Amino acid sequence: MASVSISSPSKPSPTPEDAAAKKHHNKEGKGFINPWESYHDIKPWQFMRYVFLGKMLGERRDPDITPPTVPVHKPDFLPSRETKTLRATWLGHACFYVEFPGGLRVLFDPVFTQRCSPISFMGPKRYTDMPCQIEDIPYIDAVVISHNHYDHLSHPTLVKILEKHKNVQFFVPLGNKPWFDKLGFKNATELDWWEERELRISAAEGAEKELSATISCLPCQHTSARGAFDRAHTLWASWSIASGGKKVWFGGDTGYRAVPKIDNGEFDYGGQHAELPHCPAFKQIGELRGPFDLGLIPIGAYDPRYLMSPMHANPYDSVNIFVDTKCKRALGIHWGTWVLTQEDVLEPPQMLRKALKWKGLDEDGVFEVCDIGDSREY
Template identity: 65%
Template sequence: MSSSTTSSALYATVSSSSRATGAVPKDTDKLRHHNKNGKGFINPWDSYTPDTTPPTVPVQKPQFLPTRETKTLRATWLGHACYYVEFPGGLRVLFDPVFEPRCSPFSFMGPKRYTPCPVDVADIPIIDAVVISHSHYDHLSYPTILKIKEKHPNVHFWAPLGNKAWFTKCGIENMTELDWWESRDFTLSARKQDAETTHTETGSTVNAGGAEDIKAVIGCLPCQHTSARTPFDKSHTLWGSWSVESGGKKIWFGGDTGYRSVPDLPEEENDYDEKHTYPTCPAFKEIGELRGPFDLGLIPIGAYDPRFIMSPMHANPFDSVNIFIDTQCKKALGIHWEDVLEPPRVLKQAMVWKNLPETGVFDTCDIGESREY
């Protein structure tokens, strides 16, 4: 029996509990990120005021585990912000999947991928949850979402507040939207009537009745960004980072975020010079203190030039290392880059700047490559 058939034997439930809620900042109930003057959301912090080479990052064919059996946390980069994470205990999560050639509402125009997509939905054996950081086209792809729903009909989608209506229009009911600092328990279990049925998943045998439930806690957390799918709906839906805990491992997915807004400075001037005191986003320290530490962080490091325009929404590697420290991630992998090779080089410089190892702690990898933790 195919892996998709096996996966379809697991049925997800989402529930609230004291365990899922977790610690929150003292002013959470003020909902400062909700726009008080109308529809939508805002970044509530003071930190949000406002060499290119051909693509050469290697792309390799990813190798996924054929079954749910794994003793380590395994993360595979599928390009841009997309990661496929295999948790000990069996949970399989896909973050910000975009497998189309263009990030656009049109197939014939709009931003085009710098590198070929290393995988198709049909190549991924198990998808239990799809986590979306925000509604921009390079993070939320309509064709990709529909393909996932068709191949994995019991998959559960997660997105920040305000995005449920979009999924409903797509015919997707297995969806949970969360506000910042909200979490839910997520449980995968076999149907009771399957208790005496043996399912075969790519060569392995799993007794549905005897198998333990797969449990996770999935939470939406802040980040500094925005959202839109048209020229008329900017910030109408919330953006967010995410935490996922399952099988004794916990990760933080940064999605797309800025850290501090920097003005237009002379090119030779370092905006991290001591004379500059630009506010930094406080949410990342709150995430680390209240929800950390994390075994692995998936942290954006690219799309940061020109700095004075991009800094409110996109972190450069120096920002990214600060985010890594603030969120209390033990290890990290860079996401949201592939068009230039500068971000990985600058990331090493930023690690040295913070007296951290150049490699082995906060790294980058090839597209399609897997790392284990």
């Protein structure tokens, strides 16, 4: 039986000077806010107008999901915990399985269901197949959750994980632990932005030595909700995982800047929009917690920009986040699985190539995408 220890680090990592002020805590109500000029709230009626009237008004279209779209392959997980490199496998949307040197195995934002919805027969349905099942993953020591939206937090998936991996530890942003406790997931640790924990696991299955990691909860620009009346009641976050001499930054789901409604085809990093405020948290992350060997950075679900940009990065935002956070390499996430917005399903990687060239970063492999089920080593 594995023995697990979770504690505050003896030598805490640096934090911003204003971290103690907790400006992201809602002082005038329940829950949390994005405390930056780079964010503004999109009102529910704006979404409803877009969803229900958008087609009739010619403002919304459904992207073509006719196959082929994103190739899907059966993952080739390592048969043991032995590896000298950092290995990351994309399992669709924001889900990545990361194998660290030293043996630690971490699963980010797992959703192994056909729909990302509270209702099994309604809501966004996969247009690409699941590359595997939870039962196919040999080891899972920690599950890291960015926030509680249904395309990132899946109750049926967590049940399956816990059935096979009894000692798995869940790491969640502040306010999410009561949900985990209520549903019987007892191994949940919740953290606020800039907080961190040391995870140590002895006698883990297949491990010849103690597994250890430093797990840090970090800011991002997003929101949360599981229902109609709990918007922003729980926190959203990005994460840093350091283990075996390697460090990964997981962006989860985030925006970078709020873009107003502009003419179709107009480049929103040009002209009068070039100097729109951007989220300063990513530069703080890079300066205080970077550099990172690998960034898992969202690149999809961004169109229309006037609705989505406060919460979802497009690839031009993504390359700025990549630079700000001081990631040495990056893989694109948050695309290729469900239709959540109206950009073409293969547009995110195409736009990413253009954005890298625009930023002067068009070197092979510096920030790339892979097929679902494929792995990259660093």
